[in-house]
Amino acid sequence: QVQLVESGGGVVQPGGSLRLSCAASGFTFSSYPLHWVRQAPGKGLEWVAVISYDGSYKYYANFVEGRFTISRDNSKKTLYLQITSLRVEDTGVYYCARGRDFRAHLDHWGQGTLVTVS
C-alpha cells in the first residue's frame, strides 16, 4: 500500500535551517507530483509547495519568500524540503502528500514531522 514517511523535524533556533525528508513506498514514485503541507499547532492546513513527477516544475506558497526549496530524488523515492532562515511562525507539523495528478487532489498523506522554531 502507499506509504509516505516524513523525517527530519526537530527544534531549531530562529534563523536556522532544516531539511525534511519524505520516504515513499508502495507506488511508482516517479509518476506522481508531490506536495508539502504544513499545520501550525491548533491551526488549519497551509499548502507549502509542489514538485512535478520529474522535478521540472516547482511551485511555492507566497509566504515561502525564497526560504524553502522542494526537491526529489526519484532513484531514492524520496521527497525533500530544505528550509532556511527559519522563523517562529514556521513552527508546525509538515506533511508530505501525493497528488493524484499535477492539477488534482492529494490522495495519500504521511503522518507528518514536527518542526519547532524556538
Added chain:
Amino acid sequence: DIVLTQSPDSLAVSLGERATINCKSSQSLLYGSNNRNTLAWYQQKPGQPPKVLIYWASTRESGVPDRFSGSGSGTDFTLSISSLQAEDVAVYYCQQYYSSPFTFGPGTKVDI
C-alpha cells in the same frame, strides 16, 4: 491567489442528522480543459493527517461512506453528511487545485 472561505466555522449536529458545510471561492474553479470543478474536501481527525473525501467537487474517494457527498460548481460548493455518525467528528477542509498556490479553506469543526 484564490481565497477559500468556509461556513460555518463550527457546527454541532445530532447523531443521525444532516450536516452541511459550505465553501466559497474567490474565483471560479471550473477548469475549462475538462469542464470539472477543481475542488476537494478533506477530513482531519485529532492527531491524524487529513484524508480526502471528495474530489472534482462531487466524486467520492474510494472507500468513503456514501453518506458523504459533494456538490456545487463555479465558486460555491457544499459538503453534506447525510446522517452524522460519531466517527464523523472532525475538522473538514476544502482545497482548490485550479492554480498555484493550491490553497485550503480555514476549516469547519463538526461536533455531536
